Amino acid sequence: MISSSSNGQIKNLMQLQKKAKARNEQDVFVIEGIKMYEEVPKDKVVKVYISESLYNDILLKYSEEYFNNVSYEVVKDTVFKEVSDTITPQGIMAIIKKQHYDLKDILNQEAANLVILEDLRDPGNLGTIIRTSEGAGVTGIILSKSCVDLYNPKVIRSTMGSIYRMPYIYVEDLKDTLEKAKKCGVALYAAHLAGRKDYDKEDYTKKCGILIGNEANGLSEEIAELADRYIKIPMEGRVESLNAAIAAAILMYEIYRQRRY
Structure with missing residues (x-):
């Protein structure tokens, strides 16, 4: 049993929780919680x-079979609470290998339905978008390199397990990636103040991607110019814009609705 927070494994676990550099060097990330553990491949x-x-x-409920084929360590409760990233720890954490996806595979899918994120900074927004993407049948998520780290513990928790099943990729040059997407027949739609057509008046039944920008500033002019269509989400009152994750969800589910029938 690990009984000290100075244990080398515990120190490494803490580094992986806090430092993107450590996660990148080891090509892993940390998950926490019973549901997250039970769903991981x-x-x-x-x-x-x-x-x-x-x-x-x-041990009382399941016996050692609960941990079949995995390496594990038992940690003293006080030490576990110290290393946990949550206020009320569920008692289980794991180090997980990162999954890697190929951009060509994401772009060349016959019924590509993509979410493309530029400079998204809020961990909760990103986690919610990943989770919603799975529910709405999105086939891949493309992120600019300036987006928040997808392996941030807050992002991972917000995905509620969708991180294991939703293809995603960070790209160095988002503009170049969008140009490649267009060559692959992906029509790009941007929710934009210049949009004249309501989002539900477009046809999304063919290969498409929706562009979602930074929470405060929206899409950069350079990226917005690559959109094939500007669309708008109609709103009442004095509201000018929606939370990025909410806007993305509305668009994703319109695409899902059109493709269901």
């Missing part, structure tokens, strides 16, 4: 850390 698990109290509960 077990071949992606590097190491599991479980609090002493939860371990004893699991």
Whole structure:
């Protein structure tokens, strides 16, 4: 049992929680919580850390079979609470191998339905978009390199497990990537103040991608200019714009609605 926060494994776990550099160097990220652990593909698990109290509960309910084919360590409750990124820890964390996807595969899908993010900074927004993307049948998410780190613990928690199933890729040059997407037949739509057509008046049944920009500033002019269509989400009152994740969800589900029938 690990009983000290000065243990090398615990120090590494803390670094992986806090530092993107450590995650990149080891090509892993950290998940926390029972649901997140139970949904992870077990071949992606590097190491599991479980609090002493939860371990004893699991032995009573499931026996050691709960940890079949994974390497794990039991951690003293006080140490686990110290390393946890949540206020009320569920008692289980794991180091997971990152999944890698190919841009060509994402762009060349026959029914490509993409969400393209430029400079999104809020972890909760990104996690919500990933989770909603899975629910709405999105086939891939493309992120500019300036977006918040997808492996940030807050993002991971917000995905509620969709991180394991939703293809995604960071790109160095978003403009170049969008030009490649257009060559692959992907029509690009941007929610924009200059939009004249309501979002639900367009046809999204062919290969398409929606562009979502920074929470405060929206899309950059350079990226917005690459859109094939500007669309608008009609609003009442004095509201000028919606939260990025909400706007993305509205557009994603309109595409889903059109493709269902």
